[in-house]
Every structure is written in structure tokens, then in C-alpha cells.
Amino acid sequence: MTEVAGESRQAQKGRTRQAIMDAALQLASQHGFAQISLRQVARQAGVVPTAFYRHFESMDQLGLALVEQSFSTLRRMIREAQRDPKVLDNIIDAAAEVLVESVKVSRTHFAFVSRERVSGSVVVRQAIRHELDLFVSELAVVLARLPNIETWSTEDVQMVSRLFVRNMVSNAEEVVETPEGRTDLEEQIKDGARRQMRLIVLGFRAWES
Known part of the structure; x- marks a missing residue:
């Protein structure tokens, strides 16, 4: 049961990471990657800024x-x-x-x-x-x-x-x-x-x- 839960958490982590990347791609297409902020990306991905740091430094x-x-x-x-x-x-x-x-x-x-x-x-x-x-x-x-x-x-x-x-x-x-x-x-x-x-x-x- 523990392994299943672990796999589920890992899958969720992967989905969140991809959501952040997809959000960044979308925003970058409009403004350029250098012009967007961490908070904009987090908001677009539907996560809080602290969640961003769990995936990217x-x-x-x-x-x-x-x-x-x-x-x-x-x-x-x-x-x-x-x-x-x-x-x-x-x-x-x-x-x-x-x-x-x-x-x-x-x-x-x-x-x-x-x-x-x-x-x-x-x-x-x-x-x-x-x-x-x-x-x-x-x-x-x-x-x-x-x-x-x-x-x-x-x-x-x-x-x-x-x-x-x-x-x-x-x-x-x-x-x-x-x-x-x-x-x-x-x-x-x-x-x-x-x-x-x-x-x-x-x-x-x-x-x-």
C-alpha cells in the first residue's frame, strides 16, 4: 500500500512539474521567457510560488x-x-x-x-x-x-x-x-x-x- 501511495505522489509531482513547464511555455509565447516572473508562472500553473521551488530552484x-x-x-x-x-x-x-x-x-x-x-x-x-x-x-x-x-x-x-x-x-x-x-x-x-x-x-x- 505504501508503494502505491508513493507512486501516486510521484505521478502527482510529475504532473505538477509538467504543468509549470506548460505554463511557462504559454507565457513565454506571449512575452518571451526572460520577461516572465516566477509568480506569473506559478499563477498560470495553478500552484503557489512555494510549490514552484519544489520542482525548480x-x-x-x-x-x-x-x-x-x-x-x-x-x-x-x-x-x-x-x-x-x-x-x-x-x-x-x-x-x-x-x-x-x-x-x-x-x-x-x-x-x-x-x-x-x-x-x-x-x-x-x-x-x-x-x-x-x-x-x-x-x-x-x-x-x-x-x-x-x-x-x-x-x-x-x-x-x-x-x-x-x-x-x-x-x-x-x-x-x-x-x-x-x-x-x-x-x-x-x-x-x-x-x-x-x-x-x-x-x-x-x-x-x-
């Missing part, structure tokens, strides 16, 4: 948790790309599809990253930059297996990986700004993403590392 820690949660979607995109790393066209087509669908599912998180990476607090901006660097490194592992790249230096693989990530971030931001239900605009973004990635790929054979 500060607003900076809350911001870091939001960054980590937001990038979990990007990590899933890497796993999608790893499904068939030997067929380049499949990777490009899958990446464009997964990009748009992932943003649609986690629009508020992508909007948070898009906004805060240029206008957020120093702590949040640095965390986003760090996560993007990790994403570049993870993608580089996939790219290093592709034809014409396997002999490249580590620095050059990282360089082309960063090009792909910047492309993905740019297109993700376009999806965030696209009105919901506009599948025609989503298809345009997918097509543009495919063309941009193929343009990068065209330089693979000519590049001498």
Missing part, C-alpha cells in the same frame, strides 16, 4: 528544463535519419518529412527554441547553443557513413553537419510561422528543405578534405 533552471525537453524532438529526428543511412535520397526525403511533422507535434517547443535562441536570457541561449552543438555531433556520426564522406576529416564532417542543422533550424522556424491547417505551405517547406539539402549534397564529391 530558479527561473533559469526552469528555462534549462524547457530547452532539454524541446530538444528531445530533435534527437528523435536523428534516430529517424539513422533508419536507412545507406540511401541518401531516403535520408533527405525522410528528414524533410520528419522535420515538418515533428514541428507540428511540438510547435510550442520549437517556437520556444526559435525565439529564445536569439532573444532569451544568457543561460537559456547558451543551453540552446550547447544542444545544437550536440545535435551537430550526433548528425555527424550519421553523415560520416555516407558515400564520398567516409574519408573526410572530422572537422569537415562537423562542418557539413552544421550546414544541415542550420538548414533544419531555418525550415523549422518557417513551419512554426505557418498557420495550422495550411498543408500547401507545409509541402512548400518540405520541397524547399529537400532541394536545399540536395544542393549541399551535390558538393560532396567535389570536396577535398
Whole structure:
């Protein structure tokens, strides 16, 4: 009975923590994360300020948790790309599809990253930059297996990986700004993403590392 009660308390704690994070995302979408206060977040989440401190030591820690949660979607995109790393066209087509669908599912998180990476607090901006660097490194592992790249230096693989990530971030931001239900605009973004990635790929054979 004690274990059940413990599990119940843990589940409730998890729900409260998520409610605080959801409240922060909602408020940040209106005012920017750096402009909202702990009390505003607590009020929006329906908890007292003291309850906030049971989950986060500060607003900076809350911001870091939001960054980590937001990038979990990007990590899933890497796993999608790893499904068939030997067929380049499949990777490009899958990446464009997964990009748009992932943003649609986690629009508020992508909007948070898009906004805060240029206008957020120093702590949040640095965390986003760090996560993007990790994403570049993870993608580089996939790219290093592709034809014409396997002999490249580590620095050059990282360089082309960063090009792909910047492309993905740019297109993700376009999806965030696209009105919901506009599948025609989503298809345009997918097509543009495919063309941009193929343009990068065209330089693979000519590049001498």
C-alpha cells in the first residue's frame, strides 16, 4: 500500500512539474521567457510560488528544463535519419518529412527554441547553443557513413553537419510561422528543405578534405 501511495505522489509531482513547464511555455509565447516572473508562472500553473521551488530552484533552471525537453524532438529526428543511412535520397526525403511533422507535434517547443535562441536570457541561449552543438555531433556520426564522406576529416564532417542543422533550424522556424491547417505551405517547406539539402549534397564529391 505504501508503494502505491508513493507512486501516486510521484505521478502527482510529475504532473505538477509538467504543468509549470506548460505554463511557462504559454507565457513565454506571449512575452518571451526572460520577461516572465516566477509568480506569473506559478499563477498560470495553478500552484503557489512555494510549490514552484519544489520542482525548480530558479527561473533559469526552469528555462534549462524547457530547452532539454524541446530538444528531445530533435534527437528523435536523428534516430529517424539513422533508419536507412545507406540511401541518401531516403535520408533527405525522410528528414524533410520528419522535420515538418515533428514541428507540428511540438510547435510550442520549437517556437520556444526559435525565439529564445536569439532573444532569451544568457543561460537559456547558451543551453540552446550547447544542444545544437550536440545535435551537430550526433548528425555527424550519421553523415560520416555516407558515400564520398567516409574519408573526410572530422572537422569537415562537423562542418557539413552544421550546414544541415542550420538548414533544419531555418525550415523549422518557417513551419512554426505557418498557420495550422495550411498543408500547401507545409509541402512548400518540405520541397524547399529537400532541394536545399540536395544542393549541399551535390558538393560532396567535389570536396577535398
